[in-house]
Amino acid sequence: MKEKLHFKTISKNEILLKAGDYCKSIYFVNKGCLRIYQNHQNGEETNILFCPENWWSCDIISFSTGSTASYSIDALENGEVIYIEHHDLENLYIEIPKLERFFRILFQNGFALYQNRLTLALSMSAELRYSLFQKQYPMLMNRISQKHIASYLGITAVFLSIIKKRHVSS
Structure with a gap:
C-alpha cells in the first residue's frame, strides 16, 4: 500500500x-x-x-463516478497532503478487503456530515450555525480568513463580525 501513497507539499x-x-485522487x-468550494457565475x-x-x-x-468535478479544492494554508489515485485505490480494495471497508465507512461518515451541513444551512439561524462551526472547527477559528468562514456559514463577512461581537459580549 505504501507504494501507492503519494506525498505532496502544498502552498x-x-x-x-x-x-x-x-477528481482522480483523494487527499x-x-x-x-484544505477547503472544498463551489464557484458561482457571478465570481463568488x-x-x-x-x-x-x-x-x-x-x-x-x-x-x-469519473464525472467532472462540481467542486474545487485548494489550500488555505501551506501544508502537506498524502494522496492516492482512484485506480490505485480500486486495486487495493481487491488486494486488501479491509481497506474497502475503511473507505466505505469513511464515505458514509462524509455523507452524514454533508446531510448535517445541509440541514444546518436550511433550518438554523446564522448565530446557531456560527456556534456549531466553533464546535466543529475550534482549531480553525484563528487560522482561516473571516471571508472563508462567512462563506461557509452563508453570510457576509460584516454579519459574521456582528455575530462574533455578540458571542464575545455574552
Missing part, C-alpha cells in the same frame, strides 16, 4: 482540484487546511467544507 492558495476537471491532510464562492489535519478531501461524486 497556500494552491489548487488541487478545479471544478470541471476530473489526506497531514498538515494545513461558497465554501462547502474545511478539511484540517487528519481529514480527507475529494469531490466524492467525481472521484467515485
Whole structure:
C-alpha cells in the first residue's frame, strides 16, 4: 500500500482540484487546511467544507463516478497532503478487503456530515450555525480568513463580525 501513497507539499492558495476537471485522487491532510468550494457565475464562492489535519478531501461524486468535478479544492494554508489515485485505490480494495471497508465507512461518515451541513444551512439561524462551526472547527477559528468562514456559514463577512461581537459580549 505504501507504494501507492503519494506525498505532496502544498502552498497556500494552491489548487488541487478545479471544478470541471476530473477528481482522480483523494487527499489526506497531514498538515494545513484544505477547503472544498463551489464557484458561482457571478465570481463568488461558497465554501462547502474545511478539511484540517487528519481529514480527507475529494469531490466524492467525481472521484467515485469519473464525472467532472462540481467542486474545487485548494489550500488555505501551506501544508502537506498524502494522496492516492482512484485506480490505485480500486486495486487495493481487491488486494486488501479491509481497506474497502475503511473507505466505505469513511464515505458514509462524509455523507452524514454533508446531510448535517445541509440541514444546518436550511433550518438554523446564522448565530446557531456560527456556534456549531466553533464546535466543529475550534482549531480553525484563528487560522482561516473571516471571508472563508462567512462563506461557509452563508453570510457576509460584516454579519459574521456582528455575530462574533455578540458571542464575545455574552
